[in-house]
Amino acid sequence: MLSLFAAPHSHVPRRMPQVMRQVMFAMLPGIIGLTIAFGPGILVNLLLSMVTALLTEAWILRLRHRPVGKTLTDGSAVVTGMLLAVALPAIAPWWIPVLGTFFAVAVTKQLFGGLGQNPFNPAMAAYAFLLISFPLEMSLWPQPFEWHIAGFSWYETADAVTGATPLDAFRHKGMLTAEEFWQQPQLLSPDMVLAWEWVALGWALGGVWLLWQRVIHWQAPVGMLSALSLLAAFFYGVDPSHYASPWFHWVSGATLLSAFFIVTDPVSGATSRLGQCFFGIGVGILVYVIRTWGNYPDAVAFAVLLMNFAAPTIDYYTRPRVHGHRKAQRGLKQKDSAP
């Protein structure tokens, strides 16, 4: 029976489990894209990460004498594990997702006080941890659409069936100009580019759905993508032989994944809408700078971590004006009293 009531209606705020379920749902297109391109290894990584995330969270919560059941079912730990797993190479050995997720949940999240208290994005901190510790295992991706040859096991994988990601290949093009680089399929197979384009499309679909559902706001993704595109367009326009095009920056690596799922993290990012915009712009600039002149294949993790450092300062300068007398302010906003 349909019952109608006149306004005013009271809103039911969305709760954590629901938001987290929506995020998981939005990740599906990207995960499907990754699985088609790089094989079921992604699914294995996902499973390992999710189980590790739950076990670690439960263990630490018990150590800290916190209620285990309620926190476990809010899904935040599982989402952290998933976000890390989709950033890992599909043929990573099993201990990579396990160790990384343990680090993400135990060190980056729980040691800082649990949900809502972590100054750094757990998934990105764990990714940086893994990338610094195991650079070889973290940069071996299987050749796309040929994973049935590569098999499941990392140890069986020969060099012949692994390939550099587009960003990595472009960075190591050496003395070649970009035009020469694109004409040499042994450096970067067209399949690899195509695979990453499909994956990026998957993340974009999920991200747009999240925007439509108002789980995330547009400021951070738009800020990040526009800063990245502007910088890339400028350098590409000045010297197209040595710099990658904006499109290339959009569709390779974790650009779109981070734009919609990482930069929009409500905990470790900036708080106000304007702050989120600046946060996104900062990430976009840093991603371009580190990708182009840095030492690591992808820059998203480092860019996000660096901007996490800056988030309190951004918050301090982008506080919305408060009319009337001030409400009780918590956490970082206590900086008010500081001169």
Place this chain on the structure above:
Amino acid sequence: MSQTSVRELAINGLWHNNPALVQLLGLCPLLAVTGSVVNALGLGLATLSVLVGANVAVSLIRHHVPTSVRLPAFVMIIASFVTCAELLMQAYTYSLYQILGIFIPLIVTNCAILGRADAFASRQPVSAAAVDGIMMGLGFLAVLLVLGAIREVLGQGTLFSGMALLFGEYAKHWQINVFADWHLLIMILPPGAFFTMSVLIALKNIIDQQLKKRQAAVSNTVHAQPSRRVRVTD
């Protein structure tokens, strides 16, 4: 100087007021060079000797330096001791000197040394200052060694590798391979230093809490005795 004060200075320097774990002074070299035991030992010994020397010297001149210029004077004294240590290391352990590099001259800026000179040595007789220097230096050295050992084992799976740099040829076979073929690069890099250091500080706080709890329990039972007897007679 009485026996108890030596004991107090020792407990203070090694545990309760440990320069690395409690005062958190001198963290820059502490975190930067503790990638292996030998590096930690080298820097720890250099710091220890500078600390003792500076403490004694500062204590000797304490009546002749006006307060207004005491800090520049202390820094000059510390700098000369550091130069001595640097030249000695250059002469006897040249390869270790090269590995430690800039962190040897940077001992001058180690706040633990200036802190002890100003807070303790400039107000105490020479013997007390010397003991304090030794104990503080040993406390610093101990933390360096533990950090170095943990990071070396977790980072590259070995213990005491390269001790020949400090002890000459016959120390070559001291190396213990704890894990074969093990590399956890992050433990050797600066983040590993921060992680290990914070875990050590947490451990020290846990131990202190346990000690306090045990003390409280002991004093409670002492005080509780009479009342319980009363209750029994009831």
